[in-house]
Amino acid sequence: MIHLTHARRFWDNDTFSDVAFLRFPPAGFAFAEFDQQDRAVKLAEVAHLRAVKAQTRGVNDPRSVAFARLEQDRGVEQVFPGVDPHTGRGERLYSANSLLTYTLRMLLARGWLHFDGADWQAAVPDDEPVWRDRARAVLALLAHEDRLYLGGALGRRLSTPTDFEGFDVQRDLLPVGRLGFVREFVWRERPRIAFNAAFFLLEHDDFDSHHSALGEAYNLYVRDGVILRPPLHRRAAFYQTPDGCWQAGHISMLAMTVQLPNGALLAPEGSELPGLPFRLNPDGDARVAVYTRTLGLASYGRPQRRTPAAPGRAEYTVVDTRIVSRKVGGELEIPQNGLVLSFSPGVPPHGAISDGGLPRVQYGFAQEVLRGVQQAIQAGPLLLKGGQIALTADSLADEEFWPTRGEQGRTAPLEQGENTPVGVVPTDYPMDTDRTRAGRIGLGVDAEGQLLVVAVPGTERGAHRLESDSAGATLLELAELLAEAGAVDAINLDGGGSTQLFYRGGLATTPGNRYRLPGVQFERMVPTAGALW
Incomplete structure (x- = not known):
């Protein structure tokens, strides 16, 4: 039996929060x-979001270039036969999506991309034949499939000739991955319950690599016993x-x-499993290393964007299960x-990862207690464990949260540059x-095995109306609400403007996005949902 209730909590500072409590059986x-x-x-919705952010920075005539990467x-x-797949830093790209993003970024950064009001054109110098071929191939695909979008205020498609002089490539070129409105997912798939789940790349610092795109989820995801994304950081999973x-x-x-494409197995150092032992984010040399973006936190107090220089080492970039690039050194x-x-010279055996196609890895659980996990999502932090509140003052740091920071280590506005x-x-x-x-949503389980969702809508900064808008919750308040509902284990899911809970086809929470318009509600696109069929 599904049970949904609503409550309103009032706080000492004359604000209130609306809370949705949902309990349901796990079957389905x-x-x-x-x-x-x-x-x-x-593309229009992404351009609209970026225009709002630009206007917040004081840009009067916002413009962005959004493009839809290949859905598969x-x-x-396969996609660009005969096109040179190497970057200027010696990285060999395997992924067509990575080449799309890299090419557009470089065309804009070098001032070679133009829009005449109807068609996209690349004015590549005659002495750059490699770039001329890339530009032709990439623009032909994007134009043929209508994947390239010049957006202005409100996300409207522009037909104004543009040469992109002074264009901020880092902020305003928007590679767009797989994401959509939960509402459309509900209308199409008809689940009884649906709510947002995983964190995903949203800010420009999130998708700073040409292997990344706005909307792409990250961290552990298991569906029907198959590990589709790995746990990049030590965070709470459900x-x-x-x-x-x-x-x-x-x-x-x-x-x-x-597991590499040829079947060779990499296992954590110290594990009793056979295979090549790897070290995670090592300070020094290792025969096999796995690097994530938290490299450097323990040693330098800040994350490192690149792996250490290492002559002769063969390194492969992996996104979800795809090996998207290779580089030596x-x-x-x-x-x-x-x-x-990352492999020292001679490791792995020659031919373990071929240069053709889009090679893939497979993941498994090294720990016996996790083998056979059927479904999983990872977000964090951990809110409840064994019926006790698991949050401490260090929970976010312990789970390797480390937002973009400014002087003296303070959390910085992303506009600092x-x-x-x-x-x-x-x-x-x-x-x-x-x-x-802020807007929060938590997922837990009670002592009888029933699943619990607690959703607390919030409103984006600068657009909150004291008399009419829910104020959201702190992480501690969310944990307390889940405990009150009977949860024994629970985690925090992606929240903020993503917070949304649908019940029997209708929205049971109030959207928190305002796009700088107090009293006006906007739903946010997301890539994943928890759903009960």
Whole structure:
């Protein structure tokens, strides 16, 4: 039986929060990924969001270039035969999506891309034949499939001739991955319950790599026993064990194995499993290393964007299960939503990873207690464990949250620019558990095995109406609400403007996005949902 109730909590500072409590049986529950059916709608909405952010920075005439990456990534040779797949830093790209993003970024950065009001053109110098071929191939595909979008205020498609002089490539070129409105997912798939779930790349610091795109989810995702994304950081996950029971706990790459395309197995150093032992984010040399964006936190107090320089080392960039690039010599960029496999000379055996197509890895659980997990999502932090509140003042740091920071290590506005140390996703996230109220949604399980969702809508900063808008909750308040509802294990899911809970086809929470318009509500596109069919 599904049971939904609502309550309103009043706070000492004359604000209030609306709370939705949902309890339901676990049978038929799973996490699902989805994509907006109408590509133009998706691109327009992304352009609208970026225009609002630009206007917040004081830009009067915002413009962005959004493009839809391939919904199903393929190898460079399959999509762009004959095009040179190497970057200027010696990285060999395997992914067609990575080549798309890299090419557009460089065309804009070099001032070669133009829009005449109807068609996109590349004015590549005659002495740059490699770039001329790339530009032709990339623009031909994007134009043929209507994937390239010049957006202005309100996200409207522009037909104004543009030469992009002074264009901010970092902020305003928007590679767009798979995401969509939960409402459309509900209308199309008809689940009884649906709510947002995983964190995803949203801010420009989140998708700073050409292997990344706005909308792409990250961290552990398991569907029907298959590990589709690895746990990049040691964060809280909510997962279903082989006996059908749900629980919450911390999972990291040290709990994982990685199988290469030729079958060779990588296992954590110290594991009793056969295969090549790997070290996670090592300070020094290692025969096999796995690097994530948290590299450098322990040693330098800040994340490192690239792997260490290492002559002769072969390194491979992995996003979800795809091996998207290769480079020799270290200094390979680590994407926010991926990892790098790094091998000393002679390791792995020759031919373990071929240069053709789009090779893939497979993940497994190195820890016996996790083997056979059927469903899982990872977000964090951990809110409840064994019936006790698990939050401490250090919970976010312990789970490797490290937002973009400015001087003296303070959390910085993302508008500070290139000199601000780029954080670890989510790069815009308050580092407290008991002060910041925001839209929140938590997922837990009670002692009888029933699943619980607590959703507390909030309103975006600068647009909150004291008399009419829910103020959200702190992480500690969310944990207390889940405990009040009877949860024994629970985690925090992606919140803020993503917070949305649908029940029997209708929205049971109030959207928190305002786009600088107090009293006006906007739903946010997301890539994943928890759903009960």
